[in-house]
Every structure is written in structure tokens, then in C-alpha cells.
Amino acid sequence: MSTPLPRPSYAAVLRAPHARRTFAAALVGRLSYGTVNLALMLSVTRATGSYAVAGSVMALFGATSVLLSPYRAGLVDRHGPRRALLPMALLYAALLCALAAACVHPGTPAAVLAATAACTPPLGPTMRAVWAGLLPDRRMLQRAYSLDGVAEELLFVSGPLLVGVVVGVAPPAAAVVLSALLVAAGTLAFAASPAAGASPAADGAKEDAGRAGRGQTRALLQPVVVTAAVGVAVSAVDLLAVAFAGQRGLGGATVAWVLAALSVGSAVGGLLNGAVAWGSSARARLPFLAAGLGLCLTAAGLAPGVGTLVAAVACAGLFVAPALTTAYLVADESVAPGYRNRAGAWVNAAVNAGSSAGAATVGLLVERLPLPVCFAVSGAVAAVAALVPPGRRGRPGEPTGPLSRRPGRSRPARPSPSRPGDRP
Known part of the structure; x- marks a missing residue:
């Protein structure tokens, strides 16, 4: 038994x-x-x-x-x-x-x-x-x-x-x-x-890596696009918090509180996401997490004061770590074992690229558009990313989703194949 x-x-x-x-x-x-x-x-x-x-x-x-x-x-x-x-x-x-x-x-x-x-x-x-x-x-x-x-x-x-x-x-x-x-x-x-x-050769990783082609690349489209959008949103909050404080004549402490709220919200959301026994697959949850981040960020642009902005950004943070974690799960279950490191690296690269692009783009928008519109544009990037079609559901021959292993049954752990802020 x-x-x-x-x-x-x-x-x-x-x-x-x-x-x-x-x-x-x-x-x-x-x-x-x-x-x-x-x-x-x-x-x-x-x-x-x-x-x-x-x-x-x-x-x-x-x-x-x-x-x-x-x-x-x-x-x-x-x-x-x-x-x-x-x-x-x-x-x-x-x-x-x-x-x-x-x-x-x-x-x-x-x-x-x-x-x-x-x-x-x-x-x-x-x-x-x-x-x-x-x-x-x-x-x-x-x-x-x-x-x-x-x-x-x-x-x-x-x-x-x-x-x-x-x-x-x-x-x-x-x-x-x-x-x-x-x-x-x-x-x-x-x-x-x-x-x-x-050793990668011991568990067939070399062979898997050689077979990794366009099918697996297409399966990574959803997590890569979503994490790039998360990078845009997070970098946008940094600059938009500075603009919010500057327009109201507030000091740097305001910016620190806003960014701290984002980090705390992300940490809490990450721990809660890991503790919940989800009934749906990671690929099915990912669009909802991206959409939630987009909606909260859009709402943050309507904040009348610092307290409301801090609360709204904290709510947006609740979706950041769960979205990234879920994207890594989707990437892992979409590719063969010999492609895992590259799959995680593509997700990392998407976050970093999105962050850089977001900072540059929002910097231009802040000088030309009202601040609430800039928040809405940043949120819309995450919301649109939720519409990316899911792709192949997983590695051939393996079930997917958080409950893919039947309770009460086990199999030996696969040997590890030989991921920013990871960031790099």
C-alpha cells in the first residue's frame, strides 16, 4: 500500500x-x-x-x-x-x-x-x-x-x-x-x-530539451503575456505614486507608504494564494488574477486622498504575487521537464521587460494625461492580458491543475532537472 x-x-x-x-x-x-x-x-x-x-x-x-x-x-x-x-x-x-x-x-x-x-x-x-x-x-x-x-x-x-x-x-x-x-x-x-x-541526462531532460519546440513556446504565451502586464502595472505604481504626491505637494513619505502597501498586499496575497486548495486549474485562474489587478489599479486612480490610495494599491498588491506564482505554475505544467528552467526564465524575462516598458511609457503619459487616466491605462494593460487565449493545457500524458494527483496515492518524486528580481 x-x-x-x-x-x-x-x-x-x-x-x-x-x-x-x-x-x-x-x-x-x-x-x-x-x-x-x-x-x-x-x-x-x-x-x-x-x-x-x-x-x-x-x-x-x-x-x-x-x-x-x-x-x-x-x-x-x-x-x-x-x-x-x-x-x-x-x-x-x-x-x-x-x-x-x-x-x-x-x-x-x-x-x-x-x-x-x-x-x-x-x-x-x-x-x-x-x-x-x-x-x-x-x-x-x-x-x-x-x-x-x-x-x-x-x-x-x-x-x-x-x-x-x-x-x-x-x-x-x-x-x-x-x-x-x-x-x-x-x-x-x-x-x-x-x-x-x-544529472539532466539521468532523467531524460536532455532529450526533453531537444524536443522543446514551437508547441511548448505557444503554451507559454499566456503566462508570459500576463506577467509582462504585471510588470507594467507594478512599475506604473512606482511612478504614479510619485506623481500623485507631487501634484498634491506631499513629501516622499507618501510615496513610501504607497509602495509599502503594494509590497505588503503582494506578500499577503501570495501567502493566501498558496494556502487555498483551489478547485480550478492554474491556467483557468490566471486571467481572473490579471483582471483583478487591472480593476484595482484603475480604481486607485479615483482615490481622493492618500489613505484611499494606499488601500486601493494594497488591494491591487493582493493580485501581484498570486498572478506571478500562478504564471510559474502554468509555465511548469506546459513544458517537458527538460525545458523547465527556460520556461521559468521566459516568465522572469517578461516581468522585467514589462517593468522597463511600463516605467518608460507611464513616464511619457504622466506629462500628457490626467493622473486617473494614467492609472486606468496601466490597469487596462493587465485587464487586456487576461484575454490572451490559454494554449495547450499541459505536458503530453500528464494531468494538470492543483488537484492532478489523486489523494492517497503517490509516486516517487522526479529527480530535479539539472527561474526575475528571477529578476534577473
Whole structure:
């Protein structure tokens, strides 16, 4: 008689073999992604004396990271974390250290920063692929992805705070070196974990990766478009909060409260989404989450005061982490195991690309349209994304949805195949 699967819970997720060790190592490495942008911005600004140069260099860093993310993840799919992640992480850390040294002197070339971004190890997509290998029950995987998403949200809040502490006692270049140490130490510990050490050839991942073609790419259309729209919405809130405060003569504290409300709402929504035993499939839920985000963001534009705006943005945040988590679930169940890292990387790249496009577009709209209209346009992007048709429902021969494993029956966990803010 087979052993029943454990009752889905966050505690059960962390009790999976090697889960805590692997997840903690990945979080250490991913904390680097929360510190590196601000650290580089401060270092390049000090080195060049120009905010314009620093902004251009950071845009190049972000664009390089987004464009090459699926290709880096493809290397992990083909060669496994130990053979692919370690060289990328060590080279990335070495380039960050070299960049920190170069920033001590003026005239840092932008090409150095682009080369640095090209080597960013895809720890987020790889960790999510490991979760999928550790947890065969889709309900457990839903909780794991929710926990992962909330933890990532906290990393991108705490990362800049850590940089602030470092630059208070040392030059900004020291924060760049810290980012290098974090990614190197975290990746080394992650790759050393048994959960991340499976050989892709052993479980057929290489063969699956070779078969990944246009069918699987079409199946990723819905989650990629929705997450790009979420990126647009989140970046829009950042700029629209600044415009809201500026039009009413309010200080920076107002902006901080609005952005904090978005983060808190996202964290709460992510935890609630993971705790609910949904009766519908992830692919069926995703459009409703995108539409909910769009409606709340549109309503936020009608806020008469700061308190109402904070409440409306918090409600919008309730849909952010669930939409991203659900998109990762859809991506995972839409592709073969050997394509998981690339599927997660495409979702990550969509979030980052949407965020960049949203910031640029909303910046132009704010100067030309009333603020409520700008909120409505940003919300409409998410609402329209909800109309994208779902595509193929899952991997051939496998049931999908959160209840795809029958209660009381189990099968051995698949070995892990060898995902921003992840963001990269």
C-alpha cells in the first residue's frame, strides 16, 4: 500500500528532503539581485559624476540580463546546475569585483557592465525547477511557488536596505563586492545540495530539451503575456505614486507608504494564494488574477486622498504575487521537464521587460494625461492580458491543475532537472 502524500502546507514544503538547505542557499545567492542594482548605480554615479551616464549604464545592464536570461537557463537545462551555474556565478562574481575596482577610478566603460550582466546565474528559475522535482503533488508545488515568490519580494525590499547600511560605513564599491560574495557563496551552496545535483541526462531532460519546440513556446504565451502586464502595472505604481504626491505637494513619505502597501498586499496575497486548495486549474485562474489587478489599479486612480490610495494599491498588491506564482505554475505544467528552467526564465524575462516598458511609457503619459487616466491605462494593460487565449493545457500524458494527483496515492518524486528580481 502506497504512502499518502503529506497534507499540503508551507511546513510540509520545507520538510521535503533537502528543501530547507537548498532554498536557503538559493535565497542567499538571490539576495545579491536585491543589492546589486542600487550598489552599481551608486558606484557608477560616484565614478562618472553623471546621473545620465549611470542611468544609461544601468539600462544596459538590465537589458542584457533580460535578453540573455532564457539562454542562460537553457544551459542549466542541458548541463545541470553544477556544470552550468557554478561557472556563471564565479565569472559573474569576478566581473562584479573587477567592476568595483574600476569604479574606484573615473571612466568606467559601459561595456564592462554589459559583460557582467551576461553572466548572471539564473538562480530563481533553477530553484523553481528544483521545487517541481522535489514536490510531485501540484498542491504542494503551488505552496512552494507562493513561498518562493513572497521570499523573493522580501529580498528586493531588504536588499536596498542592506546597501544603505554598507554605504554608510564604506564606499559604494564595497556593496558591489558584497553582491559578488553573496551570489558566489549562495550558488556554491545551492549547487552542492543533493536536490540540485541531479544529472539532466539521468532523467531524460536532455532529450526533453531537444524536443522543446514551437508547441511548448505557444503554451507559454499566456503566462508570459500576463506577467509582462504585471510588470507594467507594478512599475506604473512606482511612478504614479510619485506623481500623485507631487501634484498634491506631499513629501516622499507618501510615496513610501504607497509602495509599502503594494509590497505588503503582494506578500499577503501570495501567502493566501498558496494556502487555498483551489478547485480550478492554474491556467483557468490566471486571467481572473490579471483582471483583478487591472480593476484595482484603475480604481486607485479615483482615490481622493492618500489613505484611499494606499488601500486601493494594497488591494491591487493582493493580485501581484498570486498572478506571478500562478504564471510559474502554468509555465511548469506546459513544458517537458527538460525545458523547465527556460520556461521559468521566459516568465522572469517578461516581468522585467514589462517593468522597463511600463516605467518608460507611464513616464511619457504622466506629462500628457490626467493622473486617473494614467492609472486606468496601466490597469487596462493587465485587464487586456487576461484575454490572451490559454494554449495547450499541459505536458503530453500528464494531468494538470492543483488537484492532478489523486489523494492517497503517490509516486516517487522526479529527480530535479539539472527561474526575475528571477529578476534577473
